[in-house]
Amino acid sequence: MRPSPKQWLWMYQTMVKSRIFEERIAAAYFEGKSPVFNMANGPIPGEMHLSNGQEPCAVGVCAHLDAGDFVTATHRPHHIAIAKGVDLDAMAAEIFGKATGLSGGRGGHMHIFDAAVNFCCSGIIAQGMGPAVGAATAFKLRNERRVAVSFIGEGAANQGAFHESLNLAAIWQAPVVIVIEDNAWGISVAKAQSTAVPQNDARAAAYGMPGHRVAGNDPEAIFAVAGAAIARARAGEGPSLIEIETHRLAGHFIGDAEGYRPKGEKEALTDPIPQLRAKLLGLGILDPTADRALTDEAEALVDRAISKARAAAYPVPEQAYEKVFA
Amino acid sequence: MRPSPKQWLWMYQTMVKSRIFEERIAAAYFEGKSPVFNMANGPIPGEMHLSNGQEPCAVGVCAHLDAGDFVTATHRPHHIAIAKGVDLDAMAAEIFGKATGLSGGRGGHMHIFDAAVNFCCSGIIAQGMGPAVGAATAFKLRNERRVAVSFIGEGAANQGAFHESLNLAAIWQAPVVIVIEDNAWGISVAKAQSTAVPQNDARAAAYGMPGHRVAGNDPEAIFAVAGAAIARARAGEGPSLIEIETHRLAGHFIGDAEGYRPKGEKEALTDPIPQLRAKLLGLGILDPTADRALTDEAEALVDRAISKARAAAYPVPEQAYEKVFA
Amino acid sequence: MTATATILPNRTRRNLTIAKAMAEAIAQEMRRDDSVLVLGEDIAALGGVFGNTRGLLDEFGPARVRDTPISETGFIGAAVGMAAVGLRPVVELMFVDFFGVCMDAIYNLAAKNCYFSGGQSPVPLVLMTSVGGGYGDAGQHSQCLYGTFAHLPGMKVVVPSNAHDAKGLMIRAIRDDNPVIFMFHKALQGMGWLGTVQGSITDVPEDAYEIPFGQAAICRAGNDICIVSLGAGVHLALDAAQSLGEEGIAAEVVDLRTLVPLDRATIIASTAKTGRLLVVDEDYQSFGVSGEIIASVVESGVALKAPPRRIAFPDIPIPFSPALEHPALPSAAKIVATARQIVRAGR
Amino acid sequence: MTATATILPNRTRRNLTIAKAMAEAIAQEMRRDDSVLVLGEDIAALGGVFGNTRGLLDEFGPARVRDTPISETGFIGAAVGMAAVGLRPVVELMFVDFFGVCMDAIYNLAAKNCYFSGGQSPVPLVLMTSVGGGYGDAGQHSQCLYGTFAHLPGMKVVVPSNAHDAKGLMIRAIRDDNPVIFMFHKALQGMGWLGTVQGSITDVPEDAYEIPFGQAAICRAGNDICIVSLGAGVHLALDAAQSLGEEGIAAEVVDLRTLVPLDRATIIASTAKTGRLLVVDEDYQSFGVSGEIIASVVESGVALKAPPRRIAFPDIPIPFSPALEHPALPSAAKIVATARQIVRAGR
Numbered sequence A, B: 001m002r003p004s005p006k007q008w009l010w011m012y013q014t015m016v017k018s019r020i021f022e023e024r025i026a027a028a029y030f031e032g033k034s035p036v037f038n039m040a041n042g043p044i045p046g047e048m049h050l051s052n053g054q055e056p057c058a059v060g061v062c063a064h065l066d067a068g069d070f071v072t073a074t075h076r077p078h079h080i081a082i083a084k085g086v087d088l089d090a091m092a093a094e095i096f097g098k099a100t101g102l103s104g105g106r107g108g109h110m111h112i113f114d115a116a117v118n119f120c121c122s123g124i125i126a127q128g129m130g131p132a133v134g135a136a137t138a139f140k141l142r143n144e145r146r147v148a149v150s151f152i153g154e155g156a157a158n159q160g161a162f163h164e165s166l167n168l169a170a171i172w173q174a175p176v177v178i179v180i181e182d183n184a185w186g187i188s189v190a191k192a193q194s195t196a197v198p199q200n201d202a203r204a205a206a207y208g209m210p211g212h213r214v215a216g217n218d219p220e221a222i223f224a225v226a227g228a229a230i231a232r233a234r235a236g237e238g239p240s241l242i243e244i245e246t247h248r249l250a251g252h253f254i255g256d257a258e259g260y261r262p263k264g265e266k267e268a269l270t271d272p273i274p275q276l277r278a279k280l281l282g283l284g285i286l287d288p289t290a291d292r293a294l295t296d297e298a299e300a301l302v303d304r305a306i307s308k309a310r311a312a313a314y315p316v317p318e319q320a321y322e323k324v325f326a
Numbered sequence C, D: 001m002t003a004t005a006t007i008l009p010n011r012t013r014r015n016l017t018i019a020k021a022m023a024e025a026i027a028q029e030m031r032r033d034d035s036v037l038v039l040g041e042d043i044a045a046l047g048g049v050f051g052n053t054r055g056l057l058d059e060f061g062p063a064r065v066r067d068t069p070i071s072e073t074g075f076i077g078a079a080v081g082m083a084a085v086g087l088r089p090v091v092e093l094m095f096v097d098f099f100g101v102c103m104d105a106i107y108n109l110a111a112k113n114c115y116f117s118g119g120q121s122p123v124p125l126v127l128m129t130s131v132g133g134g135y136g137d138a139g140q141h142s143q144c145l146y147g148t149f150a151h152l153p154g155m156k157v158v159v160p161s162n163a164h165d166a167k168g169l170m171i172r173a174i175r176d177d178n179p180v181i182f183m184f185h186k187a188l189q190g191m192g193w194l195g196t197v198q199g200s201i202t203d204v205p206e207d208a209y210e211i212p213f214g215q216a217a218i219c220r221a222g223n224d225i226c227i228v229s230l231g232a233g234v235h236l237a238l239d240a241a242q243s244l245g246e247e248g249i250a251a252e253v254v255d256l257r258t259l260v261p262l263d264r265a266t267i268i269a270s271t272a273k274t275g276r277l278l279v280v281d282e283d284y285q286s287f288g289v290s291g292e293i294i295a296s297v298v299e300s301g302v303a304l305k306a307p308p309r310r311i312a313f314p315d316i317p318i319p320f321s322p323a324l325e326h327p328a329l330p331s332a333a334k335i336v337a338t339a340r341q342i343v344r345a346g347r
């Protein structure tokens, strides 16, 4: 399975859009945080986990999904949210804590929910896995052809929920795909230090399900492997586990000095966006003019989202008490 | 590795002792519970999980352990406790809720602790796995040749703690052996219904550790496989996972009518004690006189324990407030 | 005598246990609404260790009545995902004591997704779980943990004391668009093997009916002291009130029925009327239900004739031996003695 | 101004943050006692997300300062096993909010093994965990959950408000043969990137010293109202007391320092002296710390001039937006306003 030109362009533009979005978020995040970096200050407080470098995982998988499919993401959700089609304006507003945000400012960057496209995420490691299995089981129960995908980091593969959810997915033969974004680090702990096997696809056998490893942070390979697993799930043939090698180009969160990272390691990482651009230019799927246009369009959408978010009103304090219950 | 005649006799007698112990416990358990079976009544209230049929697991493993080795058992602990050398008198007294019990009556049947022989157990599925890994890690840290063994049921192999503990054991290369007593049932749920793989030894690969399956509830095979795994751990070569096929001859707990169990299944199970007796008689390791003597001795020990327990005083109410903290 | 007495309908009585009332409520809702399903350990063929799902497998089949592996985090998490896409799972956590292996899925996921999503993703989920000791099951199978759940926002907490309420509260819980923790007390469940407090077996109407959340029941009226309790404690309080009545002390007994929402108005009114308050709680004493009720009353400023008191489980793990456990539990005798002291102190 | 003022030694001051004081306490105990070791996520090379294990890896090496996988149930369970065979693990749960994935290992294992074993197997284990919000980290990274831990028996619960206490309480915790939950508030930690309440940075003696558990500190004396708080709330209370003082109201500020054991005697004495009580708690309001303190005081029967009050976090998940979060948090302004009302009401 290879992306069609249209899919290629969507994948590329979505990666660009995600990157620009995060650049804008990062810039806004630093506002009010100098000379002293204090997370509490500025228009975007709290932790901020960027996904630069990991965009291939999001687009390679989400290229096979539509709004009805259910996705759970992690504390590092932007690239996936954007690829899943989450409303960009409302997401930006949420990250800025505004009343117009997806959740009226209640959730913020680690709690992006867009029910219209069945997207959610969580700040707790591996928490989304159970819900993905459950949503998939519901689809199966109702004979719908929808699937669920749960994105997690490689660090999450050592959390108990990983085991319980995969076992459940397997015995229920739920149409769910678990995608591990292996960026080699869980905060400051290297994968080899935390994980008893070099590759987590090996763990699929513990649940009698197919496991795949995709090397090279390569959108094309991700597209192919994810496409097959999702098609399999959609056809009622059961769950799969995919581990994707990817890169954390920024630190764990903004402000992470990454002193724990071996010298040179980070510098050796390649940025997947220029890489894909070169590839598509080479394949003739993209030309510089189209690239400019796609990029400009992405930039315009992001800039609109950010400026609307900035301009929007904050919620009033009383709204904190709403939506605790439905 | 095969048991020496002495080991064979120890294994056989320990199985017999455990069986007689549980027969006495079961008899006492029913006292005061008729005509109406009410768990709250009689000299032994609460749930009572018997291990008849599972004795081979306990003796085949514990034959390789001494008092310094650390064992964690489950809600079904008697056979393992006895094989590990837990003080029988104090254990009986604990089960009867007496002041002379191992824990002064605070723990009861699901909380048998004997620090003198490094034995403990728990009513929470898979809870003992982390402690076993930790104790083993401590031994390694201090360059002691002690090992830890965690017994669990096959149902526990789907609990998150299973995954986390095995991964930890592997990355820390802890001298620990995980022993799964696969009696095919977790209360009323059959293994095939709850577990995505037919055999849990397959899951060892998810932690890069050796996995073994022992069929037939066979003390000799258990002895061999456990012996090798324990020797390996003791030699500093790391953890292993063993799944043993065994049989739950009684229900999940006393009072379980087992209506969920397929007809004939239970009747087809063989009792490992007569089986082993026949084998040892055949091998000439045992003769009827020795058998009588061994059995009588076991019976005498059990009867002493039970009568001492019955005769002992209950704790006074104030003692409930002691030992919350050290 | 109990809450039901006030609403006894004009028809032949039909006495049910709480277990049967719960199973009936679930079955009725499953018939009415295809999206209701049941998950948990041993809830299918066995019908639930505590009987509250008996008969459901036969009627609704294994797709809607699902035995799970011993994977509480997995299946409660899955239930939240089911709820997110339109199902209404009723999930069993066999003993509340096991909450520790799956609390994240309960308090940080089920209870918060509605808020985190700004109301986009409500979580209609019932988590039913057994509570309580007194039958020698020791410290990992006898806790109540009412306060543990009531303290954390985003979930409703229900504790029925009798079959009538259990049915109406269960139906209300299933229809509620929010996570509801339905805590049923083993001593009231009507499983012979656990013994059963007779007062929990009550007349239960056949039809489906709801009991609203946040409305405590006044099970017995009285002017001398307000005794507030929940679950099994209600029956101890009623027994005590009976004895107290014989010595001329008229106790009012309030059955909270739900902890979240908490019907502070009824508690305060009853305390205001009587001028005296005694809370009976089988959960651990400190930092829990009993403290909250006392604080809620005194911060309201009602005039008290004597300091409020509480009888709760002491701050110790629950011991196995009946010789240790029974004296530590609340009892009618303790309630009588304490109520008497309060009434004497506040004359 | 703070607790330390009362014990300022006769030597040059050495101001430390709580993070540094904790790391120093752990290092001193590790030097003294080979059996002490540290486990947790990101506590080795990174020195702890909140800085409280900084320097330990370099001095003690990876065998005694162990980064763990994201397996809280596994490594807390492992720590209990280590403790059972003679080690004294200091374990970090990075944010208290994560307790849900590992509470069984904490409350049903670490906290109960001593009891279940009849004292044969004590569990000398420190679980240090960050608490508190106010910096926009939303509902799964900002909770306090003081009440959640204090409610369940078998563990001691420590909440320091300043570096001096943090060091002495940590040394005491490591030497204690029981599980101690050491809850450090992010706003007091002294990590620049979280901001730092200046009052938490205090003079800290070089030598190892213990602060006993169960002894609240009177940080400021006063005769008009007793304000009880803990952790970051103490500094709000001190600021409020300052303002109240300027308008002629003398507030006494009590810093609980430990919740389990709880120094009820000091709270009751201070309330008896002032006749008025205000509890300030950043944990959820209902069924938690604030209710317990109020109940403990009123059941003691002390005479109050006005109903006790509390300022706590409302019963809602912690919202992300500062526009929602800040107004919901306790503040000095709220304390001043409420204290003023109490004093006026109870004249």
Ligand SMILES: Cc1ncc(C[n+]2csc(CCOP(=O)(O)OP(=O)(O)O)c2C)c(N)n1
Pocket: A074, A075, A076, A123, A124, A125, A152, A153, A154, A155, A156, A157, A183, A185, A186, A187, A248, A252, D041, D070, D094, D098, D101
């Ligand atoms: C249960 C739980 N434990 C710990 C954390 C703290 N934490 C947040 S992100 C993170 C590392 C996650 O690593 P990984 O899964 O590889 O994802 P990545 O950050 O690399 O995308 C940790 C430990 C958490 N959020 N939840």
Ligand SMILES: Cc1ncc(C[n+]2csc(CCOP(=O)(O)OP(=O)(O)O)c2C)c(N)n1
Pocket: B074, B075, B076, B123, B124, B125, B152, B153, B154, B155, B156, B157, B183, B185, B186, B187, B248, B252, C041, C070, C094, C098, C101
């Ligand atoms: C965390 C947890 N979940 C559920 C239970 C209830 N429970 C007790 S025993 C049991 C079945 C255990 O099955 P298995 O592990 O196979 O052990 P067996 O009883 O067969 O020896 C269950 C579900 C429990 N004690 N702890």
Ligand SMILES: [Mg+2]
Pocket: A153, A154, A155, A181, A182, A183, A184, A185, A186, A187
């Ligand atoms: Mg990672």
Ligand SMILES: [Mg+2]
Pocket: B153, B154, B155, B181, B182, B183, B184, B185, B186, B187
């Ligand atoms: Mg089993």
